Amino acid sequence: MSAALRTLLGAVLLAAGGGANAQGGGVCGFDLATLTYAGTPRAQAACLLRPVAKWGKVASRPARLPAALAALVGEPMVGMAALERHLAARGIDEADVGGALAGTLSRANDGDAEAPAARYFVIHDTSWPALGNAARFPGNGSAALNKLDKYAGSDAVAHVFVNRKGETLTGHDFGVPWRATKFENDLLGPPGKGLYLHIELVQPRRRERSRKGPNDALAPSPGFTAAQYDKLALLYAAASARAGTWLVPAFHAVVDEGIPGAHDDPQNFELKKFDKALGVLNKALRKPPP
Numbered sequence: 001m002s003a004a005l006r007t008l009l010g011a012v013l014l015a016a017g018g019g020a021n022a023q024g025g026g027v028c029g030f031d032l033a034t035l036t037y038a039g040t041p042r043a044q045a046a047c048l049l050r051p052v053a054k055w056g057k058v059a060s061r062p063a064r065l066p067a068a069l070a071a072l073v074g075e076p077m078v079g080m081a082a083l084e085r086h087l088a089a090r091g092i093d094e095a096d097v098g099g100a101l102a103g104t105l106s107r108a109n110d111g112d113a114e115a116p117a118a119r120y121f122v123i124h125d126t127s128w129p130a131l132g133n134a135a136r137f138p139g140n141g142s143a144a145l146n147k148l149d150k151y152a153g154s155d156a157v158a159h160v161f162v163n164r165k166g167e168t169l170t171g172h173d174f175g176v177p178w179r180a181t182k183f184e185n186d187l188l189g190p191p192g193k194g195l196y197l198h199i200e201l202v203q204p205r206r207r208e209r210s211r212k213g214p215n216d217a218l219a220p221s222p223g224f225t226a227a228q229y230d231k232l233a234l235l236y237a238a239a240s241a242r243a244g245t246w247l248v249p250a251f252h253a254v255v256d257e258g259i260p261g262a263h264d265d266p267q268n269f270e271l272k273k274f275d276k277a278l279g280v281l282n283k284a285l286r287k288p289p290p
């Protein structure tokens with residue numbers, strides 16, 4: 001990282017009220033030397049999962065981690081064999097959940113073998129389709145909300161995409177260093193490339209008509225389907241199995257907090273629903289094989 005970038009990053013951390021007080025408002029005390037946020041993995045998750053309200057407003061208090069997540073974050077992920085059986089029993093191809101479980105995980109510094117493996121599991125919403133002034137959102141089963149093809153390609157914006165039905169498209173294998181936030185792209189530069197994995201949950205948006213000009217501030221409520229939470233839990237387990245440790249989940253808007261033009265996703269994410277899906281999955285993975 002150049003001195004100029006380092007100074008810029010310092011300015012953003014200060015402006016956002018982070019740095020010295022990682023638990024307070026602002027960003028979560030990212031340390032450039034160690035490429036981690038401040039505190040234990042649980043404390044990092046509590047900071048990085050602060051609720052994101054409309055217009056990208058991030059809550060100042062740390063999230064209260066629900067039970068399953070609190071028990072797993074940062075702990076060894078020892079369920080690789082169980083996860084392989086789980087996927088096989090359900091006919092789920094490993095290629096559809098971020099790539100082969102036996103594959104290596106992306107590493108920071110653009111895949112540098114000496115750099116740390118991915119630590120952060122970033123949750124996004126696609127904010128697409130953008131329905132402008134439409135009066136309402138289409139049903140979750142509609143074709144418009146479940147097309148995944150448009151997200152494919154060598155320039156796919158994330159590692160994995162999950163539609164409203166819980167179907168997935170792997171844009172990049174979890175082994176590929178790929179950036180999808182302003183923090184990684186504009187501030188961390190190459191050292192941070194590969195430290196984060198990115199999941200996009202399909203969520204349509206509409207324009208908030210009470211505001212002048214174009215916007216896509218209106219998200220459906222509830223924000224995501226049960227099938228999306230189930231698949232997100234599975235992707236979290238798959239990525240964590242490859243890491244050997246349950247990763248630290250994060251919201252995109254929180255990662256980019258304090259950076260001008262930061263995104264507002266994910267909207268209406270319910271940590272309790274994700275946690276319920278994670279708890280059910282983890283229980284299934286811990287069951288002894290037949």
Ligand SMILES: [Zn+2]
Nearest residue numbers: 124125252265
């Ligand atoms: Zn995003």
